[in-house]
Amino acid sequence: MTSTDRQPLRPTRQRIAVTEALASFDDFRSAQEIHDLLDRRGAKVGLATVYRTLQRLSESHEVDMLRTEDGEAVYRRCSDTHHHHLVCRECGATVEIEGPAVERWTNAMAAEHGFADVSHTLEIFGTCPRH
Amino acid sequence: MTSTDRQPLRPTRQRIAVTEALASFDDFRSAQEIHDLLDRRGAKVGLATVYRTLQRLSESHEVDMLRTEDGEAVYRRCSDTHHHHLVCRECGATVEIEGPAVERWTNAMAAEHGFADVSHTLEIFGTCPRH
DNA sequence: AGCAACATGAGAATGATTGTCAACTCGGCA
């Protein structure tokens, strides 16, 4: 197992603020957007801290992180089970989806070619009913 | 259909060089790496041109483009059918894989939630047998 | 209280990618 684990995060004012911000929206947002949100709320949190916090949270799977088509990292709070996303290209609306069959398939493919330590990324993009 | 199409590319010396470079390796490489490769070969092609060419080629699906975990775009020549990749985290070795079942599944999921214009990304990472 | 490890913020630094724009090339066509 590749050691992804670290010490538990200290519940500092800043980290709490970031977590609360994450709880206030449902779509994927960039670190900068979250930083702006905090600013507007009056929470003084440095941009670097927002980046660091989101990074740690995504490493521990407390938030989902994915990359937009132009490579920007965006974050969103998430449930604790492994899942994927159906994301609206227009408004960012997101639906978490699970697919045991897909998980099985990726593992089978990897096994078939002798790959170990397998992980995968799967995101579905489209335009939601409202668009 | 979102107009992804453009005029056919003119077969300039530079574009030919990039295409040839792409034919010379099997793994995913960044625009900068490809530029270096061209340099070493003595082909004088500007970095911006390499970026522009790769972009056009990937838009027309003549090359695959995916993002590494840190968001960098990497390219690789590809077959003309829709497919995904099994990529070695260590050496970049890549296996193209197809999964009709997955395609069906993503479409079904999108349909179920009323999403239109669906596309998806799916990449599998692991360490290949040689590592 | 007192210490060591962990966190933070401001700003500089990095690095990939894109924009700018004058010079150049290509593919017709008169």
Added chain:
DNA sequence: TGCCGAGTTGACAATCATTCTCATGTTGCT
């Protein structure tokens, strides 16, 4: 063959997200 407009190119500046630095706060514990 010579000319023209659209498409291309290259050198370099400009963006922009993200990371690094490091001096200064905080936290958890004893």
